[in-house]
Amino acid sequence: MSANSRLTIAAHALAWIGLYQRQGHEVATSEQIATSANTNPVVIRRLLGELRRAGLVESRRGVGAGWSLARELESMTLLDVYEAVEPGPLFAMHRTTPDQGCVVGYGIQPAMQGIYEGIEETLRHELARVTLENVLRDVLAAPR
Amino acid sequence: MSANSRLTIAAHALAWIGLYQRQGHEVATSEQIATSANTNPVVIRRLLGELRRAGLVESRRGVGAGWSLARELESMTLLDVYEAVEPGPLFAMHRTTPDQGCVVGYGIQPAMQGIYEGIEETLRHELARVTLENVLRDVLAAPR
């Protein structure tokens, strides 16, 4: 599976904003987050833009602008983040329609569809069990 | 997540070989399977080669050559197939090391690693619950 770091970076950004706000700051800039994540500010803005559409963060413009949480970290789960930044299904069907004249070619897609749906439902359930507060706690618990 | 059809095609190929053998044939050719899956025989050979390394199928060369199952479909699970054809982890870390001088940058990777491992374990458990016999049954159960 072509591994995708979008969920990781998004969690990183949310944890960073959350911690920064607890230290008394109002807003965090994409520049600061990008430095922590060692990437480009535009990448962060793109990701946070998707999180904003999902109602997880807010942004201000102008001088003293930046990003802030729209909800408490306790009320955000990895599922919220996952659905905000990962569009498609986990497993894909054939890129071209299989031979509908063949018994297997005809039945394989509905069969796999049903199986995959169950598995993705379980995945979503697991993601929903982890809040961003859990993530931040784990981050701060890392041994020096 | 960039969706990947490898697991789907591999399951298709195994179901096809299994059904073909039940119809009294000894071996299936990559050409036949490719026709059913509407793709190129080389793609099938590559995938089946990985399944052979995992001990799920066997191949013969020479005249009358082709592929056969190494085990019964009942004893193969989607987890076996998944591990044979999907190399990496489901979720990736940052492509570049985050800022180790930042608390979040320092702790984020171990934190996410632990979370992801739990989730992937659950995913593997779900995949292990589905046998290729289940898949073939679902395939044949598709309404006409």
Added chain:
DNA sequence: GCATGTTGCAACCTTCGCTGTTACGACTGG
């Protein structure tokens, strides 16, 4: 009202993995 700092967003390049395709050697049964 102007300077400043930041977001919003488009455009483009690079990289990477997968698929598709061609080609050809290796192998084996007849």
Added chain:
DNA sequence: CCAGTCGTAACAGCGAAGGTTGCAACATGC
């Protein structure tokens, strides 16, 4: 020896994602 099939390398095409640059939009302070 011939024919059919696997085994595998090589390469092109595609799409997703990240990285980068550039610039307009915006809000705040002076």
